[in-house]
Amino acid sequence: MKALRLLTAGLAGLIFTAAAHAAGGAEHPHPPEGGWPFDGPTGQFDQASLQRGYQVYHQVCSSCHSMKLMSYRNLGEPGGPFYDPAYPNPNDNPFVKALAAENEILSPTPNEVGDFDFRPATPADRFRSPYANVEAARAANGGAAPPDLSVITKARHGGASYVYHLLSGYPHDDAFVKREVDGETVTYVDMSKMGGHGGEHGEGFLKINPGQYYNPYMAGDTTPNYEGDPRHAPKGGFLAMPPQLLEGRVEYTDGTEATVEQMAYDVAQFLAWAGEPKQEHRKSLGVAVMGYLLILAVLLWFSYKQIWRKIEH
């Protein structure tokens, strides 16, 4: 009885903390419409989307974000965006070679006089990093260093869905208003004009500090900047990354229309793949193991029946 009471109290506590957690904070990142092709025990990445996602990373994100755990050769490995069965060794894949060579990197080995030269990357090289170190990254971005994106979908709650919504969830241009305050122009977001971005946002104005950007999916607290009932301060927070994906920001080589949602979807899928490049292999192995265990179980059942057939039990 006592155990039961303890259990009920524990459960009630859990539910209470979960509810307390749900209030405030950031908008919950649900998967995009139709879900992700790589979800579920047999889900697989969409290779065309991975290719477009790499294009978005290369042309947009890579000017600020590194992906230090990735080498160009990974792009041509089985399950990767540019895998071609004709080239089992991705170092031989001419397309991967060409993609790598688009990047000038500082050679990791010194030349004959001991200096480090720039040279086009090869498939064996790591992805080019935009900044020499974190101090340089911080200095160039208003004090906030852009995080490495190699495993960002593993490092954030919501994974690929979070990245997708963060990139496509910034307020539209018509949600901004400017006001003169003490001779200075201050920017506000008119919350009633946020539209369908991540659910209900209510009314009121949110003050935007210089160098900061509001995003309903970013973790944070908007209360100090909110002109309205603090109990209903908008979800989300501020970050130092300006909106990156504007309509037509890239021109897709496969002709797909580059809407904001499309680019966010493709780059989020690419980052999910980068975070777990062996996921497809793991899943197909998992399915094979389940099949094997099933057959084994049936065989065991029959051998058990066989062994005990003459004994009353």
Ligand code: HEC
């Ligand atoms: C102009 C530089 C710049 C570009 C280009 C850029 N970012 Fe960022 N990004 C930043 C900075 C700076 C931060 C850190 C913001 C902060 O912590 O306030 C950031 C943070 C992030 C975060 C982490 C947010 C969090 O939860 O902490 C993600 C995810 C991200 N960027 C994805 C991308 C993707 C994907 C692209 C390409 C479509 C991209 N960024 C392009 C500068 C950039």
